[in-house]
Amino acid sequence: QPRLLAPWQKHRRGRARWFVEFVAEALSTFLYTFAGTGSTATYVLGNLLGVQGVGSVLQVGMAYSLGIVLAVIICLPTSNGHANPAFTIWHMLTGNSTSLYIDHNLCHRRTRLIVAQIVGAYVACLLIYVQYHDMIKEAIAGLQAKDLYDSVMFTAQGPGGIFGLYATPGANLGNVFLNEFVCDFVLAVVIFACLDPTNAFSPPVAAPWIIGFTYGIVIWGFSPASLAANSARDVGGRLAVLSLWGLPASGGSYAAIAALTNIPATILGGIFYHFIFTDSDRVLTPASLELLSATKAYEDR
Numbered sequence: 001q002p003r004l005l006a007p008w009q010k011h012r013r014g015r016a017r018w019f020v021e022f023v024a025e026a027l028s029t030f031l032y033t034f035a036g037t038g039s040t041a042t043y044v045l046g047n048l049l050g051v052q053g054v055g056s057v058l059q060v061g062m063a064y065s066l067g068i069v070l071a072v073i074i075c076l077p078t079s080n081g082h083a084n085p086a087f088t089i090w091h092m093l094t095g096n097s098t099s100l101y102i103d104h105n106l107c108h109r110r111t112r113l114i115v116a117q118i119v120g121a122y123v124a125c126l127l128i129y130v131q132y133h134d135m136i137k138e139a140i141a142g143l144q145a146k147d148l149y150d151s152v153m154f155t156a157q158g159p160g161g162i163f164g165l166y167a168t169p170g171a172n173l174g175n176v177f178l179n180e181f182v183c184d185f186v187l188a189v190v191i192f193a194c195l196d197p198t199n200a201f202s203p204p205v206a207a208p209w210i211i212g213f214t215y216g217i218v219i220w221g222f223s224p225a226s227l228a229a230n231s232a233r234d235v236g237g238r239l240a241v242l243s244l245w246g247l248p249a250s251g252g253s254y255a256a257i258a259a260l261t262n263i264p265a266t267i268l269g270g271i272f273y274h275f276i277f278t279d280s281d282r283v284l285t286p287a288s289l290e291l292l293s294a295t296k297a298y299e300d301r
Contacts, residue, residue: 018109088117
């Protein structure tokens with residue numbers, strides 16, 4: 001490190017640690033929201049404005065996938081967080097053991113992480129709105145001219161749908177809930193497998209790519225049926241559209257499904273993975289042991 005940063009290095013491991021972790025965790029959700037929502041903006045606005053070849057569901061899935069890879073690689077080593085409130089809540093419940101308990105000091109820290117996750121997604125959405133302001137304004141004017149504002153604006157095909165998540169008009173909310181729950185459960189099982197230090201087929205360096213690719217799979221296959229997949233992305237985006245357009249952007253009953261389903265699905269996925277796949281007789285892989293040793297050495301300083 002440059003000499004000028006030496007005093008800061010001592011401070012950031014002390015009183016400023018909570019601030020550093022907060023910023024890192026917020027940046028993690030900012031990165032994948034910025035990537036995925038920016039790609040969604042090109043897709044939605046391209047369709048509304050008749051611009052050909054500027055977006056697709058494939059592109060959106062790739063953007064979210066790579067955004068998640070960036071979030072995990074860049075931010076999580078610093079924040080020691082999860083970039084997803086559902087996994088933060090899982091760790092609030094389980095801690096570092098298999099029994100369910102709540103450590104109140106950890107609870108305070110992880111509550112800050114959840115706030116940071118939502119803030120990161122919120123800021124990303126507002127920034128993208130500013131970047132695409134002129135095109136969004138033009139798209140809204142076009143909807144108003146065609147008398148389609150009320151029916152399209154706050155749907156997945158409208159400008160509001162760039163930032164907030166909305167169910168397909170007329171969709172059965174029971175089916176929407178099932179789609180969300182199954183996708184989130186699958187994501188959770190994959191992530192827990194990647195985090196398993198005895199899993200020789202998923203070394204730590206491969207985990208970001210496996211997790212990102214799995215998000216791409218569920219987006220490509222199931223986002224047309226309405227998919228949030230991360231409570232921070234949904235709540236941050238929901239707060240952004242409410243800030244921009246008020247209560248009409250709330251999303252109605254679907255808002256609760258998008259914001260909350262991820263949490264029980266992740267908890268069930270964690271229980272399922274640990275009950276079926278975790279084996280205490282398996283040894284840690286060399287790569288995982290190296291990572292754990294390095295982390296412990298840092299924490300012991």
